Amino acid sequence: MTPQDFIAKWGAPGGVPGPAYALNEEQGAQSHFLDLCELLGVPKPGSSEGYRFEEKSTVIGGKTGYADVFMRGVFAWENKAPGKNLDTALKQLLTYSLALSNPPILVVSDRLTIRIHTQFTGHPSATHEVRIAEMDQPANLALLRRIWTAPESFKPQQTNRDITEAAAQSFAALAEGLRQRGATPGESIASQQQRANQVAHFLTQCLFCFFAEDVGLLPGRMFERLVNNKQATPERLTQGLTQLFGTMQSGGLYGVDDIPWFNGGLFQTIAVPPLSAPDLTELRRAADLNWSAIDVSIFGTLFERGLDPAKRSQLGAHYTDPATIERLIDPVIRRPLLQKWELIAQQIQALAAKIAKKGDRHYRAAHALFITWLDELKNYRALDPACGSGNFLYLALKCLKDVEHHSHLQAAELxxxxxxxxxxxxHNVLGIELNEYAAELARVTVWIGELQWRLAHGYEFKTNPVLDTLEHIECRDALLVNIFTPPRTNPVHRTQCQRQLGRAPMWSSATRRFWATAK
Known part of the structure; x- marks a missing residue:
């Protein structure tokens, strides 16, 4: 098949629909894909193990879905009829990919447009698009062919860590400039600290806004448009940011846009410092970054060093990498929970073998076992008594969500x-931190980590509010009050979980460990 043949059959060259143009989604999905394989000279489904049409998966809410085409470890593909919403198709495919081991390439097509989305671990997502009218261009054919012949070539060179480090550097420069420009001769240390706190809180609000708009929580790239408004004076921008933060605090209209209720405490205090032209330049530079791809496992530490004047000299210093933290999380949280789940899964499997129809007593018993397991995960608590900017808390939360995700998939298979x-x-993670900058960043780290995980796994963002209040990540000295004496040296202790878990052992950052508790 030539490109011209393909365009004439599936497109509408010159406004004249081809013979296959009007086929509905079911009629056209497989024949379109087979013609595309013919055009590109690539293997067709069924030619190798793990490469097939109609890959079944159980998705959120108990429904069964099908990826139109699936190649294990490479791509999942969703075809729609002409004119259908490809953003909705991607969301649908992402939901299916939960049970498909999350292939690194997701492709959606309405037969008039083929859109390629990448999701390589540790790299920002990238999008490539080819329209049917451009299918006669060799470069576009080569791009599509690479899905089969060189899928790794779609992996972006920049990593999430690169983006996070660049964002931290940008915000460190902005924080330093704001602190310096607000200084007055003979200013007291208390006044300097108050101004530094105000600057840090404002920039923490800004960085969350950058992230929120890059994941679609703020409509129409609102925050970026606001800071990029070249007609706005620093005074007008200060006013605009104050109004936006106030709207995010309780939800409502900002201009013609409907802003969700964010809550969480992040926008409880609003005090935008006076901005200058250099500040606007740095904010605009930060707006160009892909904030949806920041690496939450190192985000808190890097931003703490930039926002806290006492730690600015550490900005380029070494930080504890996620692999080191995982050496604590794996034996303390992941392995014990997975071992317990495997025992429960065996009981569910035994009951499932006796199920005659959905809803019978064996099904109800199996379902009750699963709900009891979910209640245990819901009530599980992981405490870091010297949580810093939240890297441990985020990875503990991610571990719990991964374990729950795994159990959902296995339960569906049963x-x-x-x-x-x-x-x-x-709510599963508790933290105590003496440093005010770090404590606030720990909350933001957990918020962003939760939102990133939901986005990557096909779950809707929660609303009303978007952010849970994180009063259980406290800014105080863990050694001030001896509420209870820590139990045996085993790092996992199950007891009644109270809001304050008491005195923490004097662990160094290198030997920090979790007290994980469950109600």
């Missing part, structure tokens, strides 16, 4: 309906 949503969330 015949149980998928639950509508997850039970794990920010």
């Amino acid at each position: 015949g149980l309906d998928r639950e509508a949503d997850l039970v794990t969330g920010p």
